[in-house]
Each structure stands twice: as C-alpha cells, then as structure tokens.
Amino acid sequence: MPGVPDISPTETWEALRADPEAVLIDVRTDAEWNFVGLPDLTGIGKQTLLVPWQLYPSMQVNGSFPDHLHKAGLTATHRLYFICRSGARSLAAGQAAQAAGFPQAFNVADGFEGPVDGEGHRGTVAGWKAAGLPWRQR
Template identity: 75%
Template sequence: MSGVPDVTATETWAALESDPDAALVDVRTDAEWNFVGLPELSSLGKQPVLIPWQVYPSMQVNGAFAEHLRKAGLTPLSKIYFLCRSGARSLAAGQAAQAAGFPHAFNVAGGFEGPVDAEGHRGAVSGWKAEGLPWRQR
C-alpha cells in the first residue's frame, strides 16, 4: 500500500472546485502537455501546475521535483492531486511528495488518458478525458 489514495478525475474536479487550496499537479512531460493536451481549470479560477516527474527525452526522474513543488507555492497544508497519462507516474510522484513533507497527496488513478481500450487507443476507458472533464490543446 502506497499511502497515496487513488481518486477519480471527477473526484479531483470536485475537490479542486470546493477547496481553494487544492492543486492539480500534472507530472507528464512537456511533450505530452504540448501534443496530448492539458486539463482546463480556468472555470475554477485555477491552472494546472506543470512539473514533470520524469524529464523528456532521457526519462530520468526529476531530481528537483520536491523543490519545484515548493517553488510553485505548494505547502505541507496543500491538498495536491497528481495526474499523469494513466496513473502510474502520478502515484510515484505522490509517494515522493509525501516523503518530502507533503502529506496530502492524491493520485488521479485514471490519469489524463487512462488505459488503452480494445482497439489500443487511450482516452475512452477512464481518466480525465473519458470522464468528460474540460481539457485543451496547448
């Protein structure tokens, strides 16, 4: 057990809407942000915090991840919802955040696109897009 609770994208949206101090941290790579899209939070008066867990193209873990969380204004009191493509990197990022003193870390289990469907495509099974939440191309 990781200690980082899994939540759905819809639960994440509700938390971001109801808690002014809740933040969505998108831990995908800049290539994913640019070519796949981003959660659109402007109707909530927020923006996703973009901090890669792994740095493209080497895919090495971002050694300054916790420092970037702090620089983004997040504190140990912040409720932080971590999002990646499918929920794996975001879980690792949430665990690292907890280890760095951010106890209120949550994993958006379906991620932005979710797992592949029967045809091998992402975005239809679960996750931010599949749950019909706002998103945009960069």
C-alpha cells in the same frame, strides 16, 4: 506514511472546485503537454501546475521535483492531486511529495488518458478525458 490514495478524476474535479487549498499537478512530460493536451481548470479559476516527474527525452526522474513544489508556494496544508497519463508516474510523484513533507497527496486514478481501449486508443475508457472533464490543447 499512509500511502497515496487513488481518487477518481470526477472526485478530483469536485475537490479542486470546492477547496481553495487543492492543486492539480500534471507530472507528464513537455511532449505530452504539447501533443496530448492538458486539464483545463480556467472554468474554476485555477491553473494546472506543470512539473514533470521524468525529464524528456532521457526519462530520468526529475531530481528537483520536490524543489519545484516548494518554489510553486505549496505547503503541507495544500491538498495535491497528481495526474499523469494513466496513474503510474503520478503515484510515484505523490509518494515523493509525501516524503518531501506534503502529506496530503492524491493520485488521480487512470490519469489524463486512462488505459487503451479495444482498438488501442487512449482517452475513451477511463481517465480525465473519458470522464468528460475540461481539457485543452496547449
């Protein structure tokens, strides 16, 4: 297995815009989607697929994760871009996707919010929000 490459949020946005087979999969929890916000792909005629990697509040790994990808109609031809808060869960999700027969998996580096800044806040240093890409509250 070649591994799951990191790709910047801006490169992800460009790939999603240019490639009809590209899909953004947000693997955060319901709580994060509801309280932190979501990538907004409506401007490019797409929707973010929401499939939690871990189930809130237990944070157990979602054993049905690959099934959700298949049920969403995804195939080996799709390029799958996984995003979480900062890039760790999305990497694990990408690895699981590859193991389940989705070879074109990418990890969105720094995730939706990225690392904390000097004042302990996320969303300002790196990641989807810091890159100025479209997002919305749920």
